[in-house]
Amino acid sequence: MLAISKKIPILLIFLFITLPLFMVLWISFFSQQLIIFPPKGYSLEWYKALGEQTQFLDSFLLSLKVSVTATVFSIILGLFSSIAIVRYNFWGKKILEMLFLSPLIVPSIITGIAIYIYLFNLERMSNMNLVPSYWSLVIAHIIIALPWTVRLISAGLQSISPSLEEASIDLGSTKVQAFYNIVLPNLRPSIIAAAILSFIHSFNNLEISLMLVSPGETTLPIEILNYVTWRIDPLIAAVSTVQILLIAILMWIANRFVKVTNMI
Template sequence: MAATNIPTTPHVFTAVVLRAFDQRRLGRWLLKAAAGLSLLYILTPLIFVTWLSFCREEIPSFPPHGYSLRWYAEIANNQQFIDGFLLSLQVGVIATAIGLAVGIPAALCIAHFRFAGRGFLNNLLLFPLVVPGVVLGTAFYVFHVQIEIATNGNVPILGSLAGLVNGHILLVIPWTVRLVTATLANFDRTLEEAAQNLGADRWTTFRRVTLPSILPGIVAAAMFGFVSSFSNLEISLFLVGPGRTTLPIAILQYLEWKIDPTIAAVSVLQMLVVGAALLITDRFVKLSRVV
């Protein structure tokens, strides 16, 4: 019996190896198929909106009767879209700058120091990411009303540009704290100690050592914070004043009275702006390092 089993042992081993290889190959194919289906699920709405923006007819049909750029020209003729874009751009830039100025020191404090309530402070700063936008907008509106009541109208913040920026800053701070803290997690603090041992003060150490190391997180936070502010609808609905409108609000108001591919064209331009920001940011700072 022992002599009979000897010749078959290599064949058994080969069969086991081939079976394991086939299972790994099947697993890779299944993983690639799942990733492809997920990507298709994500891209399908974007592809459909892009196709819709080039349809010639006002009410699209399939098969389409032709393609045109007329809906992109309609954007330039709609002053509400232009004013909304300019206001969204202005609010996004200001809110991003102030949010970075507040969020970077907060992230440095959380990453470098150990103190009572550190975890609570970190969760509190990230809270706006999990709270629904309608709740935040309502809270800000009530807060601004209470400020005007308490000051007898001497601080006209309700419906003002400052009040709108104030609400959008809350969208930038969580991104800044999260991404800068993630960057600092891999930062070697002995570099700061070495710089200070060589005579550098705290500001010089931060500017020459710490800042270049956390720059990818700062750039990524600025990009994500700006996109969150630029495309925000819920908070803006509660805080925007008379005679002002952001681009998301302008789109919503347009849809109340008319439905045509102009909205699809506006959406495509928004996607191009965000996509360009992502490509430019990744060109100078690899987002894969922090995201």
């Protein structure tokens, strides 16, 4: 009985946190355009209407393109950075670790403003078109995705004994072959989990994208913000529900490969 009473506050907190998600899901099935409680009826028309909203599809495709590109580059950079941090000792190692984790400490809106100001000043000095541009947006998303890749891949590397590589090298393998045949297969779950979490963090980002997105192009979070600025109806709840389900599926897949909750 005492154990159950200890779990009640945790359950109440969990319900409080997840209640908005269930509310969005519920509203997406309202039949009337005006959101009132209790609803007059339920319908799937708002999900059918998503196919007619080309701006949401275009913004989704742009978000997908930016997130996939940023994830690929962040995994590559995060892998080499994690190897350097975990397997080697050098001056400034702790500073480098903190530098990679700094995007998690600094608010995203501050990071976005800082990146915009830096690129704007660099553009003035170099006469290059840096902001706004697609690649500036990708670079910014790589910066905010790197902490996830470095942390998860580093945790995976720490669980792999260096003696396995040494044994492979003693048996005639080169360092590259030992890494490819021994380390990389054992590191695959961490890499997949890092890629999924990096993708989610990039895909959902609003603050940095607002600063760097090109005119006439919007990511999905920005398009949702633009829509609710002028009108609020169950259509936006339907869009949000699809986004929530996509993220939930990705999180479930990530947790199948590695216990993400124990590593974040």
